[in-house]
Amino acid sequence: MSPAPPPREKPSFWRSFPLFQDLPDAVLADIDALATLQRWAAAEVIFQRGDAGAWLLALKSGRVRLSLITQAGRELTLRHAEPGDTLGELALFDQDPRSADATAVLDTTGYVLARRSYEALASKHPALTMGVARYLSRRLRETTEQLESIALYPLEARAARFLLFTLRQLNGLDLPSRATLRLEISQTELATVLGASRPKVNRALLALAEAGALNKGPHGWDCDIPALQALAEPDAD
Missing domain, CATH: 2.60.120.10 (Jelly Rolls)
Known part of the structure; x- marks a missing residue:
């Protein structure tokens, strides 16, 4: 059979x-x-x-x-x-x-x-x-946005834009005001994506946390979406 x-x-x-x-x-x-x-x-x-x-x-x-x-x-x-x-x-x-x-x-x-x-x-x-x-x-279009982020934005903004991009991949374009993101890559790998050294990426993430956009929790990063959006466009005002 x-x-x-x-x-x-x-x-x-x-x-x-x-x-x-x-x-x-x-x-x-x-x-x-x-x-x-x-x-x-x-x-x-x-x-x-x-x-x-x-x-x-x-x-x-x-x-x-x-x-x-x-x-x-x-x-x-x-x-x-x-x-x-x-x-x-x-x-x-x-x-x-x-x-x-x-x-x-x-x-x-x-x-x-x-x-x-x-x-x-x-x-x-x-x-x-x-x-x-x-x-x-x-x-x-997504690739163009990533290249734009690396070429034209300061590191904190690039990190915020990357986190928002990842959140949209997981949750769709209409993001809630808060969302939890379990980032499944190391800071070394994140540094290669953002075009910076690991210590600089670590400082950028700390800056986002100090600004209230991120909070490290037991299940990942608790993200304040409006705060991340503001940091992702530092010259918007």
């Missing part, structure tokens, strides 16, 4: 990914039928910069660090991907190599969708191409 196939995901699972959230059930059912579940152990490399990019990864559990190695041998963390994030979207459109390293921080599972499967789906469901295009446009 052959083993039973693994249970498939419901449409609500696939809609938890911004890349697929606006797609009809028929498209999501076809994605579910073609995607394959894979697992990586903590510290295992999922792909490296320069590898052939031929598939997209939709994270179901765990955490993945996206990073670059500089010529001096330093690792620059670009971001951490959590369940509900996708990696390697550009591989669906081009045949260029991977532009960063992806490493599992925790034991990680995710669904892999090959480019050839995406192309077959896109020819059958034009809505898929439009959904991916909208998602990539949002990601481009």
Whole structure:
């Protein structure tokens, strides 16, 4: 007797990914039928910069660090991907190599969708191409905002903007007046994202706390959203 196939995901699972959230059930059912579940152990490399990019990864559990190695041998963390994030979207459109390293921080599972499967789906469901295009446009705007923060804002404002960006990823655009953020990266990794040294980032976080925007609690940072927003735009007045 052959083993039973693994249970498939419901449409609500696939809609938890911004890349697929606006797609009809028929498209999501076809994605579910073609995607394959894979697992990586903590510290295992999922792909490296320069590898052939031929598939997209939709994270179901765990955490993945996206990073670059500089010529001096330093690792620059670009971001951490959590369940509900996708990696390697550009591989669906081009045949260029991977532009960063992806490493599992925790034991990680995710669904892999090959480019050839995406192309077959896109020819059958034009809505898929439009959904991916909208998602990539949002990601481009987010990248522009991050670069603007590093280039134009003082460190305290960059830290506040990063915290607000992370809170919006977790809670949506309409943030409450207060929210708790469990920051799952070290200060060293945060320093690479903000383009500063670890001691300077530590002082910036202390400055945000002294301003009443942050309070370290047992479950993470208790964030005063209006205070963070004011600090994120120091020249707004």
